[in-house]
Amino acid sequence: MxxxxxxxxxxxxxQVTKTYGQGATALQAxxxxxxxxxxxxxxxxxxxxxxxxxxxxxxxxxxxxxxxxEYLFQGVHVETLSxxxxxxxxxxxLGFVFQGFNLLARTSAQENVELPLxxxxxxxxxRHAAAARALAQVGLAGWEHHTPAELSxxxxxxxxxxxxxxxxxxxxxxxxxxxxxxxQRSHEIMDLLWALNVDHGITVLMVTHEADMAAYAKxxxxxxxxxxxxxxxxxxxxxxxxxxxxxPAEAA
Ligand code: ADP
Numbered sequence: 001m002x003x004x005x006x007x008x009x010x011x012x013x014x015q016v017t018k019t020y021g022q023g024a025t026a027l028q029a030x031x032x033x034x035x036x037x038x039x040x041x042x043x044x045x046x047x048x049x050x051x052x053x054x055x056x057x058x059x060x061x062x063x064x065x066x067x068x069x070e071y072l073f074q075g076v077h078v079e080t081l082s083x084x085x086x087x088x089x090x091x092x093x094l095g096f097v098f099q100g101f102n103l104l105a106r107t108s109a110q111e112n113v114e115l116p117l118x119x120x121x122x123x124x125x126x127r128h129a130a131a132a133r134a135l136a137q138v139g140l141a142g143w144e145h146h147t148p149a150e151l152s153x154x155x156x157x158x159x160x161x162x163x164x165x166x167x168x169x170x171x172x173x174x175x176x177x178x179x180x181x182x183x184q185r186s187h188e189i190m191d192l193l194w195a196l197n198v199d200h201g202i203t204v205l206m207v208t209h210e211a212d213m214a215a216y217a218k219x220x221x222x223x224x225x226x227x228x229x230x231x232x233x234x235x236x237x238x239x240x241x242x243x244x245x246x247x248p249a250e251a252a
Contacts, residue, residue: 011037016069029055031226044214047223062086095164099179101156110144134162154185174206194239
C-alpha cells in the first residue's frame with residue numbers, strides 16, 4: 001500500500017497546531033500533530049475528553065484549517081485551499097458519520113441517502129439507482145421508503161452510513177458512530193464499517209471511547225493533551241476474517 005518510502009500517504013498531518021481564541025484567552029487544542037494515513041487503513045482515534053480528537057477530526061474532514069503546519073490530502077495542501085475548494089474536496093473524497101445519525105426527519109431513507117448526490121447535481125435517475133445500491137450495501141434493501149422515526153437506532157445509523165458512502169468516498173470519517181447504540185447494534189455497525197474497509201477498500205477514521213469498538217481497527221492512535229501520545233498497529237483486528245486468514249499461504 002502507499003506506506004512505501006517516497007509514496008505520498010493518502011493523508012499526512014505535519015506539525016499541525018490549532019489555537020482557538022487570541023491573547024490571554026488563547027487555547028492551543030493541537031500542539032504539533034504528525035499523522036500519516038495510508039489508503040486502506042482503519043484508524044481508531046482515542047483519548048480523554050479535551051485531548052484534541054474532535055479538533056483533529058474537523059481538520060481531517062476539511063471543516064477547519066490548521067493554525068500552523070501542513071495537511072496533505074493525496075499530495076494536495078489542504079491548508080492553502082479556499083473554503084469552496086475544501087467543500088469540493090469534502091463532497092468528492094470524504095464521507096461523514098456522526099454519533100447522532102443526523103438524518104432529516106420526515107424524509108425517507110432513500111431521500112436522505114440521495115442528498116449528497118443532489119448537492120453534486122446528479123440526475124434523479126442516477127440518484128435513485130445509487131441510493132438504492134448504497135442502502136442494499138448496508139443491509140437495508142426494502143427499507144427505502146421508511147422515515148427515521150420508523151427505523152431503529154441501528155437502522156438509522158445504517159442509513160447515515162449509506163448516505164456517507166453513496167458518493168464512493170476515499171475516506172469515511174466516523175465520530176463515535178456507536179455512541180448512541182446498545183452493544184449488539186454497536187457490533188453490527190462495526191462489522192459494517194469493517195466490511196467497507198476490508199471488502200471495499202474505504203479508508204476509515206473513527207473516534208471512539210470504547211476499546212471494544214477500537215478493536216476492529218487496524219491501528220489505534222491515542223491523543224493526549226493535543227498531541228499523538230501513541231500510535232500502534234492492532235495485530236488482530238476484530239471482525240470477519242480475511243480470505244488470507246481463512247486460507248493460510250501453506251494451504252493454498
Ligand atoms: P476532544 O474531542 O478530545 O474532547 P476537542 O478537540 O473537542 O477534544 O478539544 C480540545 C480542546 O480545545 C479542549 O480544551 C476544548 O475545550 C478546546 N476547544 C475545542 N473547540 C473549541 C472552540 N471552538 N473554541 C475554543 N476552545 C475549543
